[in-house]
Amino acid sequence: MNIFGVVGWKNAGKTGLMERLVTEICARGHSVSTVKHAHHSFDVDHPGKDSFRHRNAGAREVLLASGNRFALMHELRDRPEPSLAELLEKLAPVDLVLIEGYKRDTHPKVEAHRAVTGNPLIAPDDPTIKAIASDTSLRTDRPVFDLDDTRAIADFILAEVGL
Template identity: 70%
Template sequence: MRIFGVTGWKNSGKTGLVERLVTEITGRGLSVSTVKHAHHATDIDHPGRDSYRHRQAGAVQVLVASPVRWALMHELRGAPEPPLDDLLARLSPVDLVLIEGYKTATHPKIEAHRAESGQPLLAHDNPTIRAVASDTTPDAPVPVLPLDDTAAIAQFILAEVGL
């Protein structure tokens, strides 16, 4: 399984870029999965649901299955967050995994950048960033691609991972 990341500061366009890349790359006949890192507690479940009640009762894992999807929730219950490699090992095989976030992880990445954020480029200090996708033309130590040119960004990523 090949992996490539999309990183950047908050409100830099990461999620929208990942969404567009998934559409573009799957449209080329490749299979794609995603991993999204959140810095805060996140919950995909809701109070009152049976699965929520199972977790509240103390279950370590709750698997919810239906005719259209299944989801596995794992409660850490005070244990440390697992490393990215451990999480990737849990995914079913696909052609490409796009990883949103994980700025300091060692996998190759493209940095999403918007001038209005006022944030400096991460690419100057992060050797894992292979390109910048920006709404401007910042001075960068790596290639700069237009943030809205999804096809060009997808082509760059696919070439980088050998697909």
């Protein structure tokens, strides 16, 4: 499975870039799935709903299905967070999986960077970062793209993964 990540510090533009890349790459006829790492507890369910009640009662997995979509919620119940590799095994085959976050994993990545955040680049200490998408010019040994040049960033990613 082809995978490529988007990493960066908070407010660097990762999610906007991910959204634009999915739109661009799908428009080119490729199938895309995404994985997003959350650094905090999150819930896609709501108290009082049947699926929430099932989980609250102790179900390890709850699959919620309709004519439009299905969602599988899996409670870890004090087990360790699954690795990225374990999570990728749960996805149906697609042309490309774009991963937001997981900056410490070893898959290839593009770093989103906004000067206004004042954060340093991650790239100098991370050889898995193959390019940088920034709102400012940078001096680096990696290719640098304008953060808003989605087409060029998509071209780069697709070339890197061989699509």
